[in-house]
Amino acid sequence: MANSHDFKLSASTANLKCTDLLPYKNTDVTLEFLQKVVDVLKEFVMQTNDRNVKILDFRHPEDMKKILDLEIPEQGLNLQTLINDCVSTLKYQVKTGHPHFFNQLSTGLDIVSMAGEWLTATANTNMFTYEIAPVFILMENVVMTHMREIIGSNWKNGDSILAPGGSISNLYAFLAARHKMFPNYKEKGIATIQGQLVMFTSDQSHYSVKSCASVCGLGTDNCVIVPSDINGRMIPAELERLVVDRKGRGHIPFFVACTSGTTVLGSFDPINEIADICEKYGMWMHVDAAWGGGLLLSKKYRHPRLTGIERASSVTWNPHKLMGTLLQCSTIHFKEDGLLMSCNQMDAEYLFMPDKLYDVEYDTGDKVIQCGRHNDIFKLWLQWRAKGDEGFEKHMDRLMELSAYMVKRIKEMPDKFYLILEPEMVNVSFWYIPTRWRGVAHSAQREVELGKICPIMKGRMMQSGTLMVGYQPDDRRPNFFRNIISSAAVTEKDIDFLLSELDRLGHDL
Ligand SMILES: *Cc1c(COP(=O)(O)O)cnc(C)c1O
DSSP: OOOGGGSOOOHHHHTOOGGGSTTTSOHHHHHHHHHHHHHHHHHHHHHHTOTTSOSOOOOOHHHHHHHSOOOOOSSOOOHHHHHHHHHHHHHTSOOTTSTTEESSSSOOOOHHHHHHHHHHHHHOOOSSOTTTOHHHHHHHHHHHHHHHHHHOGGGTTOEEEEESSHHHHHHHHHHHHHHHHOTTHHHHGGGGSOSOEEEEEETTSOHHHHHHHHHTTSOGGGEEEEOBOTTSOBOHHHHHHHHHHHHHTTOEEEEEEEEBSOTTTOOBOOHHHHHHHHHHHTOEEEEEOTTGGGGGGOHHHHTTTTTTGGGOSEEEEOTTSTTOOOSOOEEEEESSTTHHHHHHOOOOTTTOOTTOSSOGGGOOGGGSSSSSOOOOSHHHHHHHHHHHHHHHHHHHHHHHHHHHHHHHHHHHOTTTEEEOSOOSSSEEEEEEOOGGGTTSOOOHHHHHHHHHHHHHHHHHHHHHTSOEEEEEOOSSSSOEEEEEOOOTTOOHHHHHHHHHHHHHHHTTO
């Protein structure tokens, strides 16, 4: 990031205070100040897209505290200091849209979506009523209906809401499922359920699913973990065995969360087979497609991965992941209309008066367990307007194509890289092999050693600031790298850079 001296306000403005801005005073000063902030932001956008600029300037927390002045002062600071604060904030921020950032499921800096976020911030409204967000509420309606139609033709008349993240979206699914089965729970509480509720999800599922069991009073022991196969997909026969086992103990199996695009391996549970079991035992099927949902937009990759999704009762789908919408943007969809409202409605009289001027069907606030809700729709709507369905489809296909390229390059260098499994998505899981382990037959011992070097290499990546790739262990293996390609900035050259940079950073280990 450039230094703050590149962002100088005029001498007459620099020493003024926030009380010299609107709404207190001066239009010209306000415009100059805002223009300067925008200049700082534009510089960050340029640097994010510059491959010669580092992804991050890493400092340890103790050092960072010394470099930055984060204290809240007694007397307000002047406008130039605020500009300088903006500059230094971005100077030490990780550039998550950098073409060499492969670290997270949410990456990239979509310019249109970002512009939408700027507008959202400026409009600064709350999404609970049509009264104060008329345009945004209608947009939300249109986009949510469009997404449901993409999930399945029988979903058009369902219901959806944008939630603060996939974890909360999963929680909404759980709440609606319990409400559907036990409509009295809302008023009468836990005593209305005669028996132990149990839910099921695979050992690869996102931890937020299990968290529903603890938040909602089941206890995590009653979130039954179903084993997955070697490719990370839930084993339907195991699900059925565990359902029967719990029924035999007098429990009430009611909810199954399958995952479409697991967080670590990018695997897809077999939805149709799981749907059959859910129908047989009268359980709600939720599909957590927070990560893999984007592939619904691709004719080429949707099947077989998401085949059967229209049989679900609810679907979580995070545009802020594969679709590259700015954080955060997460959606939860229901096939049946009315459940969100009847489950969550509290009829707060000061917000949701039934005798308003307009059709109060458009007020969303009583469908959610929040009160106020952030406007996450505009940036998605604008981005979708820009791309069209076709643009998103191309984007999905491109990400998958780049992942296939990475797999191909890894296979071409078996001395340096070990591919852990054929990915179904853009998660590429592998070990890097340093010089001393090359030509040594792969074994459990070699895995342990290759696992040990992952954190060292990650440390080197962060110190050099040239690359970011995530690593983790799972219950089958020690640490391994999980590379994510979900940014429109990435090209084949960047993948070549990634592989050669890993070699540069790790060959001597
Ligand atoms: C990321 C993810 C979530 C959680 O989404 P947040 O928006 O981070 O809360 C849930 N499920 C899956 C499969 C995910 O990959």
